[in-house]
Amino acid sequence: MNLKKNILPDKKSRWRTVAVFLIAVITGLGLFMAKEAEVVSYMSDNPLACVNCHVMTPVYNSWMHSSHREWANCNDCHVPHNNVFNKYYFKAKDGLFHASVFTLRAEPEVMFMREESQEVVQNNCIRCHVQQVTQTKYDGWIEDHAKNRTERKCWSCHQEVPHGTVHGISTIKNNIAPIPTDTEETVIPDWLEKQIEDK
Amino acid sequence: NRKNEAKYKYVPQVEISENEPRNEEWGKNYPAEYQSFLQTAETDFASQQGGSAMRDVLHEDSRLVVLFAGYGFAKDYNQGRGHQYAIEDLRNSLRTGGPKGKGDGPMPATCWTCKSPDVPRLMNENGIAEFYSGKWADKGAEVVNPIGCADCHDSKTMKLTISRPALVEAFEEMGKDINQATHQEMRSLVCAQCHVEYYFDKKLPGKEGVPYLKFPWKNGMSVEAMEKYYDDIEFKDWTHKLSRTPMLKAQHPGYETYLTGVHADRGVSCADCHMPYKSEGGQKFTDHHIQSPLNNVANACQVCHREDADKLKQNVYERQRKASENRLKLEDFIVKAHIEAKKAWDLGATEEQMKDILMDIRHAQWRWDYSAAAHGASFHSPVETARVMGSAFTVIQEGRLKLARLLAELGHNEPVEMPDISTKEKAQEYIGLDVEKMKQDKEAFKQNLVPQWLEEAKAREAGYDTKKVSMNK
């Protein structure tokens, strides 16, 4: 009761109606957001989860054409991997943030990683490449690596890993990518399917 | 919903109908892809052994004339060039002869299958077996657009799609469902519609006599598995003119050999190297200028390899050099085997005496061809290519030893004299080809029949246009 009191204004107040309305809107919006963003799929590691948002298509496509496609999916880089709890906590937080921005249509033309995200990614680069970047025996092979890697972000040099050197929502000509909502599962057109059956 | 909104952020200029064969129509909606696609008309790049320039394979290596004696490839054989030329090169090739009209000429209609987006259109309109029926010249007016969008894309969704039944049927024969292919696999499978070994099955139950296009993958895609497939059905592409061997032609097992290489093993697709991303005006798209990646190392290789472009080229060249070093020796041996077999026949050898020998020649040349015909194989899969050549060396050694003993028995115990086949012309003369005649026929065909085809096609396509406008509300 107390709680209700704290949230809802006095029955008599005209704010009451407004508040009820607002709550309804927020809940509805939340559900809408969840649906729009395919919240459930967002829990998975499948990169398709990210393409639920068209704004993610450019990064998806650039990743798809990158050296890392076969080894690292989005979450391998963008989500902490130090422990399971952290992984999902970060994902949820991040997901809600993205979803809100998205729903508000506030996405900038060119996105940047927030500082927190940068740290996460940097740690993930190191997680996979730890031997290459920390073993002194590669000092000779990769000049200056030892010093630079500690003071700079990996991608300040490895600029094309994995999204290429050009960033921004409009950097991909045709925003075509396989999307999770795509229910069509066959790669054979109907006419051909029929012709083969008829044969 | 906003996703779709974004997906079609580009403004569609026209609505593209199913199986639209005219690439320029698609190009109206996707100008960047179309412009790059047009670049496959360029012919100015030659690498060590590939590239888009016209390369006369018989001229560069006249042994092939003898290897293919009695078969079309001895007449004319060029290295593949850009997709834009698929129709033109097919018309120009001496292999297709100089038909004078419908029902004429050496080749079946099936030869069109891998050359044009008119093919799925026709198959849809008339049926698959109907498409494969008849002579090549019968469909000259129908098939006019070079390889293009409708060969690989669904016109509604732009998704990659399989437009050729042979690949679907081959998967079925292997007990696989091509619909299970992942997106990444599709980026190779669209190529596997054409860049594969094939044969014409004239004994298909219910379709007897129709040269039905098939891929011999039932037992697997290795050189041995396909060889067994052909041996089991006692198939032959032709009978060799000199040695009378029942021969097999390995056309271009590009996909099959690619699969055995380390790039395929690591999930790298054909499109990754031959259709990398390209940036123009700050925008990225799939480069549809399909060509030798060596003309585009920065986008094609350096995405994954941080090496110098020159070094990467050298890596490719080195593998190609090592392969061709042995390939040429192998060819020498097989050429000799054909000529030695001819000598044996001339000296009165019997069918019985020749039987095993001819099988050795058949198998050796099949294996050689499997390793050679897909011009990319020595890079796509250098280790498998070398293994296959090794197995060919083995078979041809056995064959030539038998031949040596047979010849000795027939009274000829010394090396058989070899003709001068040092140039394409000499070799073609040796096997008895009248090239001048063939060229004249071809000229006549180009003067008379081709213009008719083009006119007919123009009239037909003018019809589509109207249909098109009406659809484009």
Add this chain to the structure above:
Amino acid sequence: NRKNEAKYKYVPQVEISENEPRNEEWGKNYPAEYQSFLQTAETDFASQQGGSAMRDVLHEDSRLVVLFAGYGFAKDYNQGRGHQYAIEDLRNSLRTGGPKGKGDGPMPATCWTCKSPDVPRLMNENGIAEFYSGKWADKGAEVVNPIGCADCHDSKTMKLTISRPALVEAFEEMGKDINQATHQEMRSLVCAQCHVEYYFDKKLPGKEGVPYLKFPWKNGMSVEAMEKYYDDIEFKDWTHKLSRTPMLKAQHPGYETYLTGVHADRGVSCADCHMPYKSEGGQKFTDHHIQSPLNNVANACQVCHREDADKLKQNVYERQRKASENRLKLEDFIVKAHIEAKKAWDLGATEEQMKDILMDIRHAQWRWDYSAAAHGASFHSPVETARVMGSAFTVIQEGRLKLARLLAELGHNEPVEMPDISTKEKAQEYIGLDVEKMKQDKEAFKQNLVPQWLEEAKAREAGYDTKKVSMNK
């Protein structure tokens, strides 16, 4: 600076004198490296074709007995195992026979060269040519420590160092200065002191008669360059017992073939795979358990390749399988050539008639051996290995065709009957080896001479110890 700080973090327990041959002395200062080094005594890992387990090559593939007829390798041939066994295996090998004392036995002192850190010590004390002089048994009491620290390290700085003159001299002959080698190159060059093709030059001006250890690299390291080198100086390792061919033995051109592979091309060194970093108790050090990397894929391969360990193993096995498939066929052919040549001699062939044929056999077997003897080559450089085998296929085909014609001329126009060589024992009997006798001699040697050697060595080394303590202020 922090790097140096780390480098000298250990507290030296003893001062190690120049050319200290006793590994345990070094081990006092570098216990982690020493402990891992001791693990080369393990023999519990067998991969598809390698590993540390004892593998009798002649038992696994009895064709080799015939290929090496008349030579030591027909008696006994095992795959290399851990460095700890270098001395023991050399003593146990039937190839070194059963010497009864100084001046006795089939092998020269030079055989010790690649087996022990006592070698640089002796060379320093007595001179290089002096070391190579005399019989193997002459130095049995001097060379007792298995391959160890002093073979690769400078005792003062611990820097990698070249302790064997043959490698330095080979570089000079190629007009190169080994002192220019980078640190990364040194990580392979220390191995190249031993894992290379070699021969004994008994004609060295001024040192005539001394089997001086040389690497035949003057014209290059390819199979053709070395072949030419040997042909030019008309060198032979032995005369084949059946075919009377002047033969060459390719010992283990590991470094030469490695250099032609993609890993070397990318700057990956032997040590990267065979001596990766290892972490123990938070401390990182170079794993001195030199072995098949397949027993340690995580550290050896996954540093660079993030693939599944199983997949990486399969990559290796696949390359090895493809190589051995052709290798075995090649061996069959060369075995047959030897036996056919014997038949020809038996039927009265003349030197003149046999000359070319024997050269073909010589070259074919040399090339086969070059591709096979370094057991790692089919992975280190699969493409070059296949190329070399292809060239061997070519030469042996020519040879056997000549043989077939010659045999026909001599009245034998049919396949030569092959003996049963399906097991090591049968093959050794066929080539006329008295294995029982050899084993008895070996037993006697191990009972009588070896214990004497060990005692002498113990006494000598006891002397060093005192010297050592005094140095360790």
